[in-house]
Amino acid sequence: xxxxxxxxxxxxxxxxxxxxxxxxxxxxxxxxxxxxxxxxxxxxxxxxxxxxxxxxxxxxxxxxxxxxxxxxxxxxxxxxxxxxxxxxxxxxxxxxxxxxxxxxxxxxxxxxxxxxxxxxxxxxxxxxxxxxxxxxxxxxxxxxxxxxxxxxxxxxxxxxxxxxxxxxxxxxxxxxxxxxxxxxxxxxxxxxxxxxxxxxxxxxxxxxxxxxxxxxxxxxxxxxxxxxxxxxxxxxxxxxxxxxxxxxxxxxxxxxxxxxxxxxxx
Numbered sequence: 001x002x003x004x005x006x007x008x009x010x011x012x013x014x015x016x017x018x019x020x021x022x023x024x025x026x027x028x029x030x031x032x033x034x035x036x037x038x039x040x041x042x043x044x045x046x047x048x049x050x051x052x053x054x055x056x057x058x059x060x061x062x063x064x065x066x067x068x069x070x071x072x073x074x075x076x077x078x079x080x081x082x083x084x085x086x087x088x089x090x091x092x093x094x095x096x097x098x099x100x101x102x103x104x105x106x107x108x109x110x111x112x113x114x115x116x117x118x119x120x121x122x123x124x125x126x127x128x129x130x131x132x133x134x135x136x137x138x139x140x141x142x143x144x145x146x147x148x149x150x151x152x153x154x155x156x157x158x159x160x161x162x163x164x165x166x167x168x169x170x171x172x173x174x175x176x177x178x179x180x181x182x183x184x185x186x187x188x189x190x191x192x193x194x195x196x197x198x199x200x201x202x203x204x205x206x207x208x209x210x211x212x213x214x215x216x217x218x219x220x221x222x223x224x225x226x227x228x229x230x231x232x233x234x235x236x237x238x239x240x241x242x243x244x245x246x247x248x249x250x251x252x253x254x255x256x257x258x259x260x261x262x263x264x265x266x
Contacts, residue, residue, distance in 0.1 A: 001094070001125070002062075004058070005060065006057060013032050016100055018096050032060055078127065090145070098188075125144050173203050174256075178256055180196050184196055185249065191236040194232040194233050222259060
């Protein structure tokens, strides 16, 4: 899998080996490279215009360490990678990339180093070739994948941004905390998601109390989720989450997001 993103992702250019734990077999190789995006062509203008700045592009390639075998087998795999198995193959590769970004975020102490979002990618490719081929951006055979579909939204984000900036609306702390929990859960950080959700839920129950007249049933539903969310957070402090706990976090997070959407629509 290969993506090209505008700007820097965080990790320095180079090759990184991904293993599940020290001494385990190599799971994947991550190659981070950089290139400059072409400048736009300048149109003739009557007044002087500044030259556009160079835009750095990061190319991230995740190479599966498991060999595909002969060309026929590789073609079958590529058919699955652009078809029924696309979500899993893309998700596994993206998890490796975001594991590296999370590591850079922690190692460099940069809280604003964001996860790689496929929706922001300039291009996404999937293909096969030798290790040296794909590391250099070359392929034996490859396909471009369409960008992920934008999520459906009940409200236009621009309208709320204008309301927030204009002082007609207020952003709640629980909204930001909920977004962080969703990001952690989406990119496989289940422990962090459970801990983040515990705080987000408590903040929401306090902040949304002013809308009890309109959101009373939703607030009661969220309050009923306290015990299982707290249990998942306590389990996260001890170590990894069991599948049932991860499912409980997913379900509770979904109900919290629904309550926040309902509040924003009022």
